[in-house]
Amino acid sequence: MRQIFIFISFIFLLSSCNNFTEVELTDIKKVEFKGFKDNAAQVFMELEIDNPNKMSFTIDALDLKVFANDRYLGRLQANEAVKIMRKTKATYPVNVQIRLANILTGASMFMAMRENGQAHLKVEGTLKAHSFLWKKQIRVLEEKTVQF
Numbered sequence: 001m002r003q004i005f006i007f008i009s010f011i012f013l014l015s016s017c018n019n020f021t022e023v024e025l026t027d028i029k030k031v032e033f034k035g036f037k038d039n040a041a042q043v044f045m046e047l048e049i050d051n052p053n054k055m056s057f058t059i060d061a062l063d064l065k066v067f068a069n070d071r072y073l074g075r076l077q078a079n080e081a082v083k084i085m086r087k088t089k090a091t092y093p094v095n096v097q098i099r100l101a102n103i104l105t106g107a108s109m110f111m112a113m114r115e116n117g118q119a120h121l122k123v124e125g126t127l128k129a130h131s132f133l134w135k136k137q138i139r140v141l142e143e144k145t146v147q148f
Helices: 002-018 103-116
Strands: 024-037 040-051 057-068 071-078 082-084 088-100 118-131 134-147
Touching: 024 088, 024 103, 024 134, 071 103, 071 118, 082 088, 088 103, 103 118
Parallel strands: none
Antiparallel strands: 024 040, 040 088, 057 071, 057 082, 057 118, 071 088, 118 134
């Protein structure tokens, strides 16, 4: 009897994971440049994310290329995991670092973006998310003009 219950629970868990609806980054509320450390730009962002799914999940790895005003800036990495709550549209604070491809070019691009007060950003790559036994690698391709 116990084995049947475990089997049914496992089937239910697997079937609920198959109905994953795409999560949407609806807005970048805030972008703050915090400085440079170890050849990386430290950036704080507030991201508005809409998760229509019945399960929360954690984003624990990012591998994203960052372009600013159509010029390659570097690779974006998260400093900590971010837990996205289920059935919510919420704003999440995220600290990231951008490993600059070229420190001099990257620094001058950041200073120019700061002076202009805005930049057209493009990120592309993958992120890894998990929830209990469920794991997924999600392709990311986002473009947005953000205010600094």
